[in-house]
Amino acid sequence: MEVLEPAVVVLVFLAVYTDLRWRRIPNVLTVSGALAGLALNMIILGPTEGLRIACLGLVVGLALLLPFFALGGMGGGDVKLLAALGAWVGPGRVFNIFLYAALAGGIASIIMLALQGRRANFKEVAHDVLFFFLTQTCQPERRDGPTLAYSLPIAAGVLGAIVFGDLV
Template sequence: MLNAIEMILICLVAQAALTDLALRKIPNVLILSGLLLALILHLLSGQPGAPLSQWLAGGCAGFFLFLPLYLLRGMAAGDVKLMAMVGAFVGPWQAVQIAALSAQLGGAMALWMWWRYSSKVSVGIPYGVAIALGTVGVVAWRHH
């Protein structure tokens, strides 16, 4: 059964994916709200050091995993910030797992879009969808 942190995270990444599909943007207010919620939930968890070890380390891990892709112009800033928010919820190790699965799903989406549009139109990949699916996949696998 999912805990409160996981349920809130899934709701947030689902909203990010829907917004990314519709507008090709992930709103900063969604990211900042998620970061604040993750911090509050970690503080309320009662585990000593949880905010530092999980929230900060996870957020940094998520951010720095996708930052090179942003710097190479292969990803938008909203996607990098979304991965930082996801990392703040789940911690550094799960952030790495989610980033790896998201990269695979994003690659599959890129191939499908290339096949579907066959270079006629330059379309960006709504990578928020890949991050959301990667998050759900890793969270679901933990409860398998």
């Protein structure tokens, strides 16, 4: 698909811009991005196969980040962005983007912690996870340090998938 890479790059670039500028990824961007991916897949692959691939990609993209959102570790816009990307690229490719994004996000988080001279507090994290599983509710968010706009690691994930040929 010769329109796939540029369209996905534009979608993720717009998401990064809005995330860095306003600290949110608007629904108009993620929903229209998902609908465009759905439409393109239906045009290229046919109505049945295109709908199946796009919907599976959307569900996989959503499912991969939803647990982190539920635990309060990321915003809903990041989850919807990966779901929209899944509608464009399908389930296998969105999983590749997720893996590259997780690697980039982990590296960025380690760098941020190192620059602050802090170590992750394992006791707090373990308490929050246990609290969530026992009560099905999240602890109030702790904002004691800088946060990472996760659209950046997702963009790095798209770039990694393109560079290493996992997007074509």
